[in-house]
Structures are given as structure tokens and as C-alpha cells.
Amino acid sequence: MADTAPSLEDLLVAVGREQDRLAFGALFGHFAPRLKTYLRRLGCESGAAEELVQEVMLLVWRRAETYDPAQASASTWVFTIARNKRVDSLRREQRPEIDPSDPALVPEADEPADRRVEARQSNDRLRAALKDLPPEQAELLRMAYFEDKPHSVISAEHGIPLGTVKSRLRLAMDRLRKALRDVA
Amino acid sequence: MSLPSHHPGDTLLIDYAGGALCEGASLVVATHMAFCPCCRRMVGEMEAVGGALLDDLEPDSVSPDCLDALLARIDRDESLRPPPCRPALQPPAPQRPAHTPTTAARPIIPEPLRGYLGGGLEGKRWRFLQPGMAVIDLRTGSSAVTRLVRMKGGVAAPQHTHGDIELTVVLEGGFSDELGSFQPGDIAIGDPSIEHRPVADPEGCLCLSATIGGLRLTGPIGRILNRFMDF
Numbered sequence: 001m002a003d004t005a006p007s008l009e010d011l012l013v014a015v016g017r018e019q020d021r022l023a024f025g026a027l028f029g030h031f032a033p034r035l036k037t038y039l040r041r042l043g044c045e046s047g048a049a050e051e052l053v054q055e056v057m058l059l060v061w062r063r064a065e066t067y068d069p070a071q072a073s074a075s076t077w078v079f080t081i082a083r084n085k086r087v088d089s090l091r092r093e094q095r096p097e098i099d100p101s102d103p104a105l106v107p108e109a110d111e112p113a114d115r116r117v118e119a120r121q122s123n124d125r126l127r128a129a130l131k132d133l134p135p136e137q138a139e140l141l142r143m144a145y146f147e148d149k150p151h152s153v154i155s156a157e158h159g160i161p162l163g164t165v166k167s168r169l170r171l172a173m174d175r176l177r178k179a180l181r182d183v184a
Numbered sequence: 185m186s187l188p189s190h191h192p193g194d195t196l197l198i199d200y201a202g203g204a205l206c207e208g209a210s211l212v213v214a215t216h217m218a219f220c221p222c223c224r225r226m227v228g229e230m231e232a233v234g235g236a237l238l239d240d241l242e243p244d245s246v247s248p249d250c251l252d253a254l255l256a257r258i259d260r261d262e263s264l265r266p267p268p269c270r271p272a273l274q275p276p277a278p279q280r281p282a283h284t285p286t287t288a289a290r291p292i293i294p295e296p297l298r299g300y301l302g303g304g305l306e307g308k309r310w311r312f313l314q315p316g317m318a319v320i321d322l323r324t325g326s327s328a329v330t331r332l333v334r335m336k337g338g339v340a341a342p343q344h345t346h347g348d349i350e351l352t353v354v355l356e357g358g359f360s361d362e363l364g365s366f367q368p369g370d371i372a373i374g375d376p377s378i379e380h381r382p383v384a385d386p387e388g389c390l391c392l393s394a395t396i397g398g399l400r401l402t403g404p405i406g407r408i409l410n411r412f413m414d415f
Binding site for chain 2: 025038072073074080084091104123165169177
């Protein structure tokens with residue numbers, strides 16, 4: 001298998017450093033169709049979803065300079081931009097987030113050296129772990145991320161007891177965390 | 185400062201990381217995160233899960249001119265932009281005060297809450313709620329009632345239960361109730377199964393709370409007050 005194609009992270013860095021339009025086109029080719037599915041699952045009509053995809057990708061272009069591949073995979077970074085944009089556009093709410101440079105932030109006691117494993121590697125392990133999740137856990141996880149409903153509402157609407165929803169999400173997260181943290 | 189010992193837990197953090205939590209409740213969770221490096225890390229991991237789930241979605245077809253339209257928009261954008269005076273590779277580190285005042289500038293109000301208060305508590309008008317208890321209402325969308333609550337030492341909030349959930353994070357001082365003792369950074373979660381009567385610690389308590397689904401007073405007098413008061 002040819003492994004010469006640049007990764008999504010490489011492409012995003014190229015957009016940030018050099019305003020590389022070819023790289024941006026390739027990022028668009030990967031993310032736009034997935035973002036459209038994401039927004040349609042959240043209730044957007046096809047046309048509105050494409051408009052919002054454009055808005056998200058415009059933010060990707062503008063903010064690419066601030067992307068740090070040691071902190072997050074390209075997919076993670078794009079996900080957070082899309083999430084904030086849809087909260088803003090579809091729900092008309094702000095998205096409160098900490099400011100990492102805020103002096104009032106209580107610092108970490110000690111940063112373990114191995115914490116900063118390449119986000120990309122841990123992302124590969126994460127995707128493998130996602131595929132191995134029991135279907136009922138994977139299903140709930142998708143609802144939690146793609147339906148704009150807190151877990152209490154998911155429980156009520158799908159008739160799954162709240163305790164079951166919580167324990168399934170916790171079990172799923174335990175496994176995924178292990179995949180992210182373990183440097184096998 | 186010691187690290188918090190009461191945390192939101194996986195399910196609430198997933199609601200926050202996925203974006204399903206309403207603005208008011210998200211503000212409480214984000215304020216807790218400012219006190220809690222451990223939950224910051226967990227949310228980072230949950231966002232990675234969001235990224236992986238996004239990657240695994242079945243792609244939908246996007247009309248062919250969508251990218252062209254976007255690139256044309258970017259071109260217009262760039263032509264409006266002033267000539268590049270953007271900092272070179274290393275932007276200057278954000279200026280921090282030479283020594284962060286730790287005792288003088290109490291209470292510590294971290295972002296994003298500081299922004300909601302327009303900088304801090306100075307000059308803010310408190311609204312009387314009951315003797316020894318006052319609030320500042322914050323604007324956070326329509327799903328939650330979000331407010332800063334100040335209680336004098338020893339003052340008790342009326343005994344109540346919850347229509348849906350109530351999230352409270354302590355900023356200064358502390359309070360205790362049937363579920364434990366809450367100190368700065370700690371988050372307390374109330375739901376319909378919980379009936380409690382929070383009492384402020386002797387030094388008083390400043391906290392931020394978001395209530396979804398309202399509160400129901402359950403004490404003997406509270407049952408009557410329910411009809412009249414806006415708790």
C-alpha cells in the first residue's frame with residue numbers, strides 16, 4: 001500500500017503555514033462530505049447543511065494557523081470547530097470554553113512526559129477501539145454526539161433506563177480512554 | 185489550591201464535549217474545568233472520540249461547486265485583508281502579570297465565566313433572594329436559569345428538589361448538604377431523585393449554578409412559597 005499521501009494533519013499544517021489551496025482542497029474532499037452527514041443527522045436540510053459546511057470549512061481555513069498537531073488530530077480539531085459552529089447556528093447559543101492561556105486556570109500538577117504521544121497514533125488506536133465496541137455502546141455514543149440531546153433526554157426518548165444509558169456510556173468511554181492512553 | 189474532589193463524571197462530560205449540553209450547564213462544566221486539569225484532559229479525550237466518530241460517518245455527496253464557491257469567498261476575504269503583518273512563526277507569549285495576585289484579587293473568576301460577567305464582579309448589582317442570599321442573573325440561552333449565588337456564612341437555601349438537573353460549581357468558600365461538602369472547583373449535581381438543603385460554610389459561599397427544569401421547594405413553608413417565589 002502506498003503510504004506517501006500526506007496525512008490530514010500534514011494538509012492542515014500546510015494550510016496554516018502557507019495558505020496552501022491544494023491542501024485545503026484535499027481537506028475539503030475528506031471533511032465536507034462527513035460534515036454534511038454530521039449536520040444532516042442534527043436535523044439540517046440538505047441545502048442548509050451545505051451552507052453550514054462552507055461556514056465550518058471557512059473557519060478551518062482561517063484558523064489553520066493555530067492548529068497544533070501535537071495537541072489533536074485533524075479530525076478532532078475539525079470536530080470541535082463544527083460542534084461550536086452548529087451550536088451557534090442551529091441552537092443560537094454560545095459555546096462556553098476555557099481559555100488555555102488564562103492565568104486563573106488551575107495548572108496540572110505534573111505533565112507526564114509520555115502524555116504527548118502523537119495525536120495521530122493515538123487516533124488510530126481510538127478508531128480501532130471504536131470498531132470493537134459492543135453495538136449497544138457504540139449506538140449510544142453516536143446518539144450522544146450526533147443528536148444534540150443530553151443523555152437524560154436520550155434515556156427518556158428511547159425508553160432506555162437512565163442507569164443503563166450512563167453505564168453504557170461509561171463502559172464505552174473506559175475502553176476508548178484505555179486505547180488513547182495506552183502506549184502499547 | 186487543592187484540586188476539586190467532586191467532578192461532573194463521564195456522562196455529563198460527554199454531553200459537554202459532544203455539544204448536547206445547553207449553554208448554562210456548559211458554562212458550569214467549563215468553569216469546573218478551569219479548576220480541574222483532570223476533567224480538562226477527559227474532555228480533550230472525548231473530543232478525540234468526536235473526531236473519530238466524525239471520520240467514521242458515511243460521506244454524503246456535496247455539490248461540486250461548493251468548494252469553488254468557498255474558494256471564491258476566501259479570495260474575496262484575502263483581498264480585503266490588510267497586507268500580511270501577521271507575526272512570524274513565534275507569536276509573542278501572552279503577557280501575564282509579573283506576579284499573579286492570589287490573595288488580593290479574590291475571588292478568582294476564571295474564563296469563560298469572567299467574560300459572561302464582563303470582566304469581574306466589581307460594580308455588579310446583586311438581586312436579593314432571601315436574607316443572606318443574593319444572585320446575579322446571567323444570560324445563557326433559554327434552556328437554563330443561570331446565576332451567580334452569594335450566601336452569607338451559615339445561611340441555608342430552602343430545601344428543594346429538581347425538575348431536571350441543577351449544576352452548581354463553587355467559586356469561593358463552600359457549602360454542605362446531604363450529599364457532601366463542596367469547596368472551590370467542586371461541582372454538585374442535583375436531579376429529580378435528590379432533595380437537599382445546602383448550607384453555606386462559616387466563611388460564606390460564592391457559586392455559579394444552572395438550573396434546567398426549575399426547582400421545587402419541599403420544606404413545609406417552601407411548599408407554600410413555591411407559588412410566589414422565583415427560586
